Amino acid sequence: MSDPVPTVWVLGDQLHRRSGALADRGPGDCRVLLVTSERKVASKRWHRQRLHLVLSAMAHFAAELREEGFDVDHRTAPTLAAGLRAHRDEHAVARVMAMDPMSWDGRELLDRLGVERVRNDQFTCHYDEFAAWASGRSSFKMEDFYRWQRTRLDVLMEDGPEGPEPAGGQWNFDHDNRERPPKDGRSWPTIERFELDDIDRGVIEALPESCWGAEPDGTWPVSRAQAVARLDEFVATGLAPFGPHEDAMLASEWKLAHSVLSSSMNLGLLHPSEVVEAAADAYWAGDAPINSVEGFIRQVIGWREYVWGVYWLWMPEYRSRNALDARRAVPPVLASGADTEMACVANTMRHLRDHGYAHHIERLMVLGNLALTSGIDPAAMTDWMWASFVDGAEWVMLPNVIGMALYADGGRMATKPYASGGAYINRMSDSCRSCRFDPKQRTGEDACPFTTLYWDFLARNAETFAGNHRLARQLASMRSLGDLGEVRARAVEVVTRLDAGRL
Ligand code: SF4
Numbered sequence: 001m002s003d004p005v006p007t008v009w010v011l012g013d014q015l016h017r018r019s020g021a022l023a024d025r026g027p028g029d030c031r032v033l034l035v036t037s038e039r040k041v042a043s044k045r046w047h048r049q050r051l052h053l054v055l056s057a058m059a060h061f062a063a064e065l066r067e068e069g070f071d072v073d074h075r076t077a078p079t080l081a082a083g084l085r086a087h088r089d090e091h092a093v094a095r096v097m098a099m100d101p102m103s104w105d106g107r108e109l110l111d112r113l114g115v116e117r118v119r120n121d122q123f124t125c126h127y128d129e130f131a132a133w134a135s136g137r138s139s140f141k142m143e144d145f146y147r148w149q150r151t152r153l154d155v156l157m158e159d160g161p162e163g164p165e166p167a168g169g170q171w172n173f174d175h176d177n178r179e180r181p182p183k184d185g186r187s188w189p190t191i192e193r194f195e196l197d198d199i200d201r202g203v204i205e206a207l208p209e210s211c212w213g214a215e216p217d218g219t220w221p222v223s224r225a226q227a228v229a230r231l232d233e234f235v236a237t238g239l240a241p242f243g244p245h246e247d248a249m250l251a252s253e254w255k256l257a258h259s260v261l262s263s264s265m266n267l268g269l270l271h272p273s274e275v276v277e278a279a280a281d282a283y284w285a286g287d288a289p290i291n292s293v294e295g296f297i298r299q300v301i302g303w304r305e306y307v308w309g310v311y312w313l314w315m316p317e318y319r320s321r322n323a324l325d326a327r328r329a330v331p332p333v334l335a336s337g338a339d340t341e342m343a344c345v346a347n348t349m350r351h352l353r354d355h356g357y358a359h360h361i362e363r364l365m366v367l368g369n370l371a372l373t374s375g376i377d378p379a380a381m382t383d384w385m386w387a388s389f390v391d392g393a394e395w396v397m398l399p400n401v402i403g404m405a406l407y408a409d410g411g412r413m414a415t416k417p418y419a420s421g422g423a424y425i426n427r428m429s430d431s432c433r434s435c436r437f438d439p440k441q442r443t444g445e446d447a448c449p450f451t452t453l454y455w456d457f458l459a460r461n462a463e464t465f466a467g468n469h470r471l472a473r474q475l476a477s478m479r480s481l482g483d484l485g486e487v488r489a490r491a492v493e494v495v496t497r498l499d500a501g502r503l
Contacts, residue, residue: 007073007087009033009098009115011106012054013393014122015061016224016268017068020099021118027069031091034058034074035083044387047213049220049356053390056203056222057267063199064223084113103394104315123305124153124273130309145309146302147171153273156280156290156297167283168290172298173243176291181248181430188256189237193218194226212337213388214354220263220390227261227269234259235278235288243292247361249344249429254351258359259296262391265304272300299360310403310413311395319379319394321402323410324461326375330384332501334367340503342449343435344425345370356390363389364418365425368405373419373453374495375460378408416470419457422448443486449494449503456491459484 008021008030016022022032036055062074073091077083087093100120101107110117120126125133133148134140147166150156156167196204196218204216221227242257250256264270276297283293311318332338333345337353340346348362358367363385371381382401386392403413422439426432432439432448441447442455458465458478465471481487497503 004094005029005031005071006095006097007031007033007091007093009035009084009096010061011098011101012036012058013102013266014099014268015057016122016271017064019121019268019271021097023121027071030070031093032062032065032070032072033084033087033096034062034072035080035087036074036076037078037080037083038076039079041208042210044383046208046211047352047356047388047390048207048211049213049216050387050390050392051207051211052200052203052216053220053222053263053356054267055206056200056216057269059199059203060223080109081113084115104312105394122268122271123308124276124301125149125305125309127309127312130305131313134309134313142302142306143172145306146298149301149305150297153276153301155276155301156283156294166294168294171294173291173294177243177246177295179244179248180427181245181250183430188253189234189241191219191230191255191260192233194221194229213352213356219260219355221269224269227264230264231261231270231275231278234261235282239279239282239296240288240292243289243295246295246359247428249347249359249362249366249425249431251343251347251430251434254355254357255359260357262304263357265300266391266393266396272304276300307399308395310399314409314412315398318402318409319382319398321409322378323408324375324406324464326372326406326408327377328375328495328499330371330376330380331374331498331503333498333503334370334384336501338501341436342503343437344429344431344450347429347431352388356388358389361428363400364405365420365428368401369418369420369425369450370453371401372406372417373450373457374498375457376406378402378406381406411468416468417457417465419454421451421454423451425450442481443483443490447490449498452487452490452494455481455484455487459488 008025010022010032014020036058062072065072073087075083075086077086097116097118098110099118101110133145150166151164157164158167200216221230238257238259245256248256261270261275265272265275279293279296282288283290333340337349344366348358348366351358351362378401382397385401386394386397399413402408405418407414407417422432426439437448438446439448439451442451455478458474462475465475494503
């Protein structure tokens with residue numbers, strides 16, 4: 001006979017007690033299932049801290065639910081489907097429900113397995129609402145979406161003579177937030193690490209040999225309580241100094257004043273609305289300036305939710321986009337941490353190795369820029385970033401890598417490729433000072449690989465970019481180079497050495 005108690009299946013990135021199918025249910029109303037898939041664990045060369053974070057957060061969530069009185073079946077199985085099958089066999093469950101998964105494949109899987117889906121409530125804008133907003137628009141810019149979000153969610157808005165208007169008199173304080181790295185040797189907000197417990201230690205012991213990166217050290221919140229503590233800490237110490245240097249890169253600083261809250265939001269430990277509310281409250285209380293608060297809130301209800309919306313709008317064909325026909329494998333400097341003389345790449349990779357994290361400009365203008373200008377395959381790069389960052393997920397990485405960093409969607413998301421030579425990195429980081437390459441040189445042994453690859457990238461794709469007026473100036477500069485032949489010959493050497501892990 002079937003068991004009348006339904007099962008709520010909680011997926012590994014939906015770890016919130018008041019979310020989805022679990023929201024209104026108590027211990028007597030349902031049984032809870034969590035499945036760790038061996039296939040998923042073995043599917044990538046995960047960063048140690050990334051895999052530990054997900055597995056430990058699932059185990060902590062299961063323990064909290066048990067403590068509350070829930071009957072929890074947390075099992076490891078060859079696949080998610082096998083885990084559900086075994087659960088159904090053991091408990092003769094008639095009804096299984098789950099919140100809409102965070103991935104396209106997850107949603108397909110749940111439908112195939114006959115799992116009832118409950119609407120996903122982990123974002124402030126559901127992807128159906130995003131699709132409705134986008135429909136009928138010939139272009140849908142992030143900035144337009146962000147302003148729509150601010151207005152409808154009433155975030156950082158104040159009364160004006162003609163109705164609600166943005167706090168501080170303008171929507172966007174970007175121009176205040178692009179300062180170069182300070183040279184005054186200032187200290188940056190520190191974060192409290194969480195003590196590892198028996199659950200953490202058990203997970204660490206069982207991590208597969210294939211993992212890479214530094215051991216988990218309590219940097220990443222694995223429970224709701226830890227995530228809330230991290231949010232409070234950021235608002236108290238990191239939010240005010242966040243804005244001005246959010247795009248700067250310092251060799252000695254892996255996060256500067258960045259919030260490092262993305263992993264908690266992406267696992268469901270924090271809801272974006274509470275994060276935004278806490279930041280906005282700090283502004284209204286006079287504890288943080290508008291440029292920092294606005295810049296941070298734009299990342300959360302603007303960029304993050306925009307990326308979530310376009311993922312669902314353009315999947316599943318979006319993941320195979322490769323508009324620039326880039327075919328190169330992820331090079332050893334990224335794929336296996338090979339040594340490099342490129343100081344900016346070495347510094348970013350050190351941050352990534354030690355923490356499973358690098359901030360948005362290191363991702364976009366160092367790792368992404370290298371992949372774009374050297375022609376790395378977009379799907380392979382997406383996969384590598386997904387496995388390497390603590391906050392990685394398909395919905396995050398696909399639009400950010402395919403659309404934003406690698407221009408593999410042909411300009412659907414970014415109106416021009418984010419390619420740059422060494423000049424940008426020299427302006428926004430302190431890496432070039434200690435690098436054996438020269439950001440101003442494009443040919444010769446001392447030439448900065450970014451500078452060489454930038455010009456080669458423009459030359460290689462000149463035909464494709466011919467109609468893009470935003471690139472007209474750069475293409476004209478490229479054509480006027482007297483040494484373009486030498487630059488392109490040097491680019492061949494650069495990618496050969498990059499491929500061989502000798503750059
Ligand atoms: Fe990076 Fe080039 Fe600067 Fe070296 S010179 S740190 S490779 S941008």
